[in-house]
Amino acid sequence: MSELKTRDVRGTIHDDDESLSLMDHPDSTEEIPTLDIAPYLEGKPGGREAVAARLREISMTVGFFYLKGHGVPRSLLERVFAESKRFHSLPEAEKTKIPYFEVGGFKSGYSALEGDDYRRTNVNIIRGAKPNLLAKFSINREGGSGGLSMTAAERNAVINIWPDSLPGFKETLLDYHATIESLGRKFLPLWAVSLQLPPDYFERFFATPHLTMSLLYYPPQKEVGNRQYGIAPHTDNAMMTFLAQGGVPGLAVRMPSGRWRAVEVVPDTLLVNTGNVIVRWTNDEYLSTKHRVINTHDRDRYSIPCFFGPSADAVIEVVPTCQGPTRAPRYEPITYKDSRNWYYAPPDKAAVA
Numbered sequence: 001m002s003e004l005k006t007r008d009v010r011g012t013i014h015d016d017d018e019s020l021s022l023m024d025h026p027d028s029t030e031e032i033p034t035l036d037i038a039p040y041l042e043g044k045p046g047g048r049e050a051v052a053a054r055l056r057e058i059s060m061t062v063g064f065f066y067l068k069g070h071g072v073p074r075s076l077l078e079r080v081f082a083e084s085k086r087f088h089s090l091p092e093a094e095k096t097k098i099p100y101f102e103v104g105g106f107k108s109g110y111s112a113l114e115g116d117d118y119r120r121t122n123v124n125i126i127r128g129a130k131p132n133l134l135a136k137f138s139i140n141r142e143g144g145s146g147g148l149s150m151t152a153a154e155r156n157a158v159i160n161i162w163p164d165s166l167p168g169f170k171e172t173l174l175d176y177h178a179t180i181e182s183l184g185r186k187f188l189p190l191w192a193v194s195l196q197l198p199p200d201y202f203e204r205f206f207a208t209p210h211l212t213m214s215l216l217y218y219p220p221q222k223e224v225g226n227r228q229y230g231i232a233p234h235t236d237n238a239m240m241t242f243l244a245q246g247g248v249p250g251l252a253v254r255m256p257s258g259r260w261r262a263v264e265v266v267p268d269t270l271l272v273n274t275g276n277v278i279v280r281w282t283n284d285e286y287l288s289t290k291h292r293v294i295n296t297h298d299r300d301r302y303s304i305p306c307f308f309g310p311s312a313d314a315v316i317e318v319v320p321t322c323q324g325p326t327r328a329p330r331y332e333p334i335t336y337k338d339s340r341n342w343y344y345a346p347p348d349k350a351a352v353a
Contacts, residue, residue, distance in 0.1 A: 020126065023233050023292055024224050026252040026260035033058050034269070038069025040190065052193035056286075059194070059274050063287030064253050066269040067242070072179055074268065077244055080176040083169050084215040084302050087137055090163065098137070098161050104150075105312055105337045106140045106212055108160050113219070125290055129232035133221055133295070138214040139173055141181070145210040146337075147311030173213065177306070180242050181211045184308035187240065195282065196321045205314035210238065210336065211306055218250060218301040221294055230293035230301070236275035237343045238309035243271040248301040254290040277309055277339070280331045283322040312337035 035054055039047030058065045087095070092112065100109040113135040139160045146154050162170045188206065189199040218230040230250060245251070251263040251271070263271065276288045295301040310316070317333035 020225075020227070022258070022260050023126075023252070023254075024294070026262045028255045028257060028259040028261035030062075030255040030257060030259075030261055032064055032066060032253065032261060032263060033062060034066040034068055034266075035272070036068040037186075037190075038071075041069065041071055041186065048189065048193060048199075052190045055190050056194035059278065059282075059286040061256055061287075062253075063289035064263075064271065064273045064291070066266050067272045068269050070183060070270055072183065072270065076172075076176055076179060079172050080215075080304060081244070081246055081302060083166070083172045084137075084217070084304060086166055087163065087169065087215060088135060088217040088300075088302075090165065094163065094165065095135075095137075098163060100138075101161075103140070103157050103159055104144055104146050104154055105340050106145055106159075106210060108138050108140050108212075110137050111135065113217075125233045125235070126227065128227055130226070130228045132232060133218060133228065133230045134293075135217045136214045138212055139177060140213075141177070141208065141211050142174070143208065145208050145312055147207050147313035149313040150208065173215075176304075177211060177213050180213065180306040180308070181209060183242065184209065184211065184240065184306075187308075191239075191278070195319055197319060201319070202310075205310040205316075205336075207311050207314075209311060210309040212238075213304065213306045216301075216303045216305065218293060218295040218303075220298050220300070221296060224294055224296060230295050233290050233292040235288040235290055236273060236307060237277065237340060238275040238307040239277040240275060240308050241273050242306045242308065243273070244304040245271060246302040248295065248297050248299050250293045250295040250297070250301050251303075252292055252294070275307070275309070276343070277316055277336065280316045280334070280339070281319050281322070283318045283327065283330055285322050310336045312340075 035058060037051055040051040095110050096112060098110040100107060100111045142159055144150050144154050144157065144159060185206065188202040192199050192201040221230060245265045247265060249263060249265050252260045253263055255261045274286055274288055278286045279288045312335065314336045315333050316336055316339060318329040318331060323329050
């Protein structure tokens with residue numbers, strides 16, 4: 001795997017005061033676009049092609065968009081946010097009974113406030129970031145995400161551990177998880193058509209797709225600066241992320257100008273961004289946009305990201321329409337599992353250009 005392109009796919013490290021100030025104090029007024037997926041989901045004539053064309057435009061320019069017409073019931077979103085608040089309101093001693101553990105390269109369980117491990121990995125795009133000010137509970141796909149090469153033991157492994165004291169919690173989270181997995185699969189023909197590929201091109205990579213869903217909790221942050229974040233600036237490593245935001249904003253996104261934009265909460269939309277996998281597949285044609293969270297409000301912030309990607313054994317290599325005689329692939333083929341192993345590796349074990 002090319003060291004240079006390994007570093008580039010995650011994002012250049014920024015350490016200077018000006019870059020940090022732009023991240024910490026977003027002032028861009030550039031538009032975060034909206035993608036209305038309803039014409040495609042409703043089967044309207046030309047709907048798939050029109051939505052795919054808009055998806056292509058957004059993915060080449062911003063890499064973040066508000067998703068409208070997604071079909072996720074508002075009642076389900078309300079239920080899952082209510083369960084998130086129930087969980088994070090539990091006594092810490094009860095939550096910490098649930099370990100934060102890894103199965104098949106995907107992590108589940110509870111990570112306590114200031115216990116998040118991003119700062120010890122190759123994820124952040126700044127050096128020396130303080131521990132993230134968030135707590136999270138994560139689940140993964142029941143039955144595993146290893147793909148066609150999974151063994152029986154892997155398929156039957158314990159993927160998620162659930163709290164004992166929250167009746168209905170597991171059922172609500174699995175309902176939402178399945179709904180977002182279905183939505184992610186519906187995007188696969190759109191990605192293919194946007195790249196002038198057969199509509200079913202990506203299906204083979206998603207035999208048992210990866211979908212990590214996290215209930216995130218951010219307490220108010222009293223001070224801005226000094227490399228302290230709710231989540232430090234980074235890019236995502238999946239194919240795409242579906243984010244449900246509660247009523248408290250805090251996310252900021254790096255816009256095409258290089259300045260950062262505070263992200264509003266738009267009712268009845270999900271916020272979606274592309275990740276490093278789509279960058280590899282498209283030979284840098286599509287973006288993986290940097291973003292971070294600081295909760296500067298006097299209220300707790302809750303959000304629910306779902307990271308959607310291919311099966312662990314899927315080989316990610318530049319698609320045929322993004323390479324040619326005058327456009328060589330910039331990335332060597334790599335399995336999704338190996339790409340994640342690199343991405344989350346401690347800095348002293350990761351390739352640095």
